[in-house]
Amino acid sequence: MGATLKAAFFSLQEGVEAIRGASGHGAVVFVAPSSPLRSFDAIQSGLRLLARAAALELGPEGIRVNTVFPGPTAEVTRLGRPCEASDVAKAVLFAASDRSSFMTGAELIVDGGRMVA
Amino acid sequence: MTRRLADRVVIVTGATKGIGRETAKRLAQEGARVACTGRSAADGESVAAEIAAEGGRAIFVRHDVASVADWRDVIARAESELGAVYGVVNNAGGFFVKPLGETSEAEFDGIFDVNVLGAFLGVKAGFEAIARSGADGSIVNVSSLMGLVGYPGATAYCATKGALTGLTKSAALEGAQRTPRVRVNSLHPGVIWTQMITGQFGDDPALSDAFAADTPLRMIGLPEHMAEAILYLISDESAFVTGAELTVDGGRGAD
Numbered sequence: 002m003g004a005t006l007k008a009a010f011f012s013l014q015e016g017v018e019a020i021r022g023a024s025g026h027g028a029v030v031f032v033a034p035s036s037p038l039r040s041f042d043a044i045q046s047g048l049r050l051l052a053r054a055a056a057l058e059l060g061p062e063g064i065r066v067n068t069v070f071p072g073p074t075a076e077v078t079r080l081g082r083p084c085e086a087s088d089v090a091k092a093v094l095f096a097a098s099d100r101s102s103f104m105t106g107a108e109l110i111v112d113g114g115r116m117v118a
Numbered sequence: 119m120t121r122r123l124a125d126r127v128v129i130v131t132g133a134t135k136g137i138g139r140e141t142a143k144r145l146a147q148e149g150a151r152v153a154c155t156g157r158s159a160a161d162g163e164s165v166a167a168e169i170a171a172e173g174g175r176a177i178f179v180r181h182d183v184a185s186v187a188d189w190r191d192v193i194a195r196a197e198s199e200l201g202a203v204y205g206v207v208n209n210a211g212g213f214f215v216k217p218l219g220e221t222s223e224a225e226f227d228g229i230f231d232v233n234v235l236g237a238f239l240g241v242k243a244g245f246e247a248i249a250r251s252g253a254d255g256s257i258v259n260v261s262s263l264m265g266l267v268g269y270p271g272a273t274a275y276c277a278t279k280g281a282l283t284g285l286t287k288s289a290a291l292e293g294a295q296r297t298p299r300v301r302v303n304s305l306h307p308g309v310i311w312t313q314m315i316t317g318q319f320g321d322d323p324a325l326s327d328a329f330a331a332d333t334p335l336r337m338i339g340l341p342e343h344m345a346e347a348i349l350y351l352i353s354d355e356s357a358f359v360t361g362a363e364l365t366v367d368g369g370r371g372a373d
């Protein structure tokens with residue numbers, strides 16, 4: 002658990018340095034482990050707050066930070082199928098591109114309706 | 119690149135101004151045939167004309183979203199003039215800032231009718247129309263950051279937007295059980311520079327600057343930003359997303 006959060010933290014640190022060295026503004030997208038968001042999962046909870054704090058800190062310099070939460074990849078969901086890599090890729094593309102230039106600190110749930118109830 | 123909504127019929131309520139107007143135009147650029155609805159015929163006809171001038175297809179239908187009869191008319195005209203319905207964007211909404219103690223029952227009923235009853239009737243009409251289409255569909259409810267957090271002086275508004283957040287969850291569960299399926303998601307905009315805001319607070323550029331200064335991204339939200347998020351939620355880009363809350367607020371809600 003600690004290793005996952007530590008990896009997220011230091012990859013963010015490195016990524017932000019790279020963005021600062023390039024255009025100066027950019028976007029960071031975390032992809033959370035595919036486990037239910039509603040469970041009291043320490044990694045998920047840690048990552049959620051890490052991303053929100055980073056969004057607040059980095060927002061003023063034009064660096065956005067958002068998180069995509071994939072659904073189960075081996076379980077049929079309410080939408081009749083498991084989560085596919087392309088579902089996650091499309092959400093990451095939206096969060097990384099200028100199409101979401103006013104979005105930061107957001108959570109994109111891509112879970113086939115798993116956490117609704 | 120193929121267009122994301124080629125020949126799909128989408129109804130956008132409150133398309134006469136602000137977020138709805140920009141959304142109608144953006145969806146049309148992606149190939150959607152758009153039924154633009156609202157109360158102002160002059161504004162509605164002009165957005166339909168703008169879409170047509172860009173080579174898109176759109177109609178305007180005069181619409182009080184709290185009226186069952188009006189919804190019947192909107193669906194009938196969309197189906198007969200544009201084709202089988204794929205999606206609904208429940209965007210029409212009212213907003214006012216007033217202390218709780220000074221808000222009258224009539225004011226509460228008025229904002230509830232547009233923001234909650236209007237969207238409820240829209241989901242209901244959308245479910246029926248999408249069933250007739252024989253293909254899966256998508257519904258987007260435009261809630262608010264204030265459908266997730268409180269704001270002093272906006273108790274009535276927050277109540278309606280919170281109701282819309284909950285309505286979306288239940289509708290998503292029912293929509294997933296239907297054949298064809300209907301995805302239902304909510305968008306939660308932060309402060310977006312539209313008449314909804316300027317009508318309450320005035321349109322002094324200093325105010326826009328103040329909102330921007332108070333937002334982590336140091337910018338004011340624009341209808342174009344919301345149109346892109348609605349495009350993501352209504353199209354197959356989000357084919358695996360239902361019952362979700364998408365917050366696009368410049369980071370205000372992260373605080």
